[in-house]
Amino acid sequence: MFVRARSHALLRSAYLLTGDQHLAEDLVQEALARTHRAWARLHETGNAEAYARRIMYHMQVSVWRRRKVAEDLPGELPDRSDHRNENAEAITRRMTVERALRSLSAKQRAVVVLRYFEDHTEAEAADLLGVSISTVKTQTNRALERLRKLVPELGNLRAAEGTGR
CATH class of the missing domain: 1.10.10.10 (Winged helix-like DNA-binding domain superfamily/Winged helix DNA-binding domain)
Structure with a gap:
């Protein structure tokens, strides 16, 4: 139920963090998997979404700290x-x-x-x-x-x- 109810909101935030739909989906999937592992203690306190978001933010921070590879943005905007x-x-x-x-x-x-x-x-x-x-x-x-x-x-x-x- 939690995944169905909150996945879209988590995906929107993840997309804004990553700037890429596929990376955002991966980020949400990993956050939800980690949230599932901690579900027993999170479900009782109602902190599951906050926990999932924190995981997403921390995972994204770890991406920043990795060695950078040049990013090329494809295409031009239409006139x-x-x-x-x-x-x-x-x-x-x-x-x-x-x-x-x-x-x-x-x-x-x-x-x-x-x-x-x-x-x-x-x-x-x-x-x-x-x-x-x-x-x-x-x-x-x-x-x-x-x-x-x-x-x-x-x-x-x-x-x-x-x-x-």
């Missing part, structure tokens, strides 16, 4: 002038934002996901990732700066940046 209606423009904007997120380092992508997608505080994000609060602040600032350069319409991120939330 916006080809799109005639609002729906097509919304899709293009979403593709632009997704591509910009994929261009971030894994650490930057993780803090953006935790801070802005899952609405964690800096302290919570630091705890979940096993890093210092200053690391979260630094990575968040670098990520937002990069996103603003790649997607200028995200300039309103400045307002949310200094809130500590």
Whole structure:
């Protein structure tokens, strides 16, 4: 029941962390397998989802620490002038934002996901990732700066940046 109820939400977070559907599916599968092994103690306390998410974050941190291999992003975005209606423009904007997120380092992508997608505080994000609060602040600032350069319409991120939330 837990897997059926929470897999989609876990997969969304994993995709935002990894930037790749297949890697996200692998991350969720491993997190669910580890959660299953600890199910007896987690089920009683109701902490199964928090445990699965923490596993995903920690596994992603371990990926960062591995030796880096150059990442090549395939293809180019279509020219916006080809799109005639609002729906097509919304899709293009979403593709632009997704591509910009994929261009971030894994650490930057993780803090953006935790801070802005899952609405964690800096302290919570630091705890979940096993890093210092200053690391979260630094990575968040670098990520937002990069996103603003790649997607200028995200300039309103400045307002949310200094809130500590």
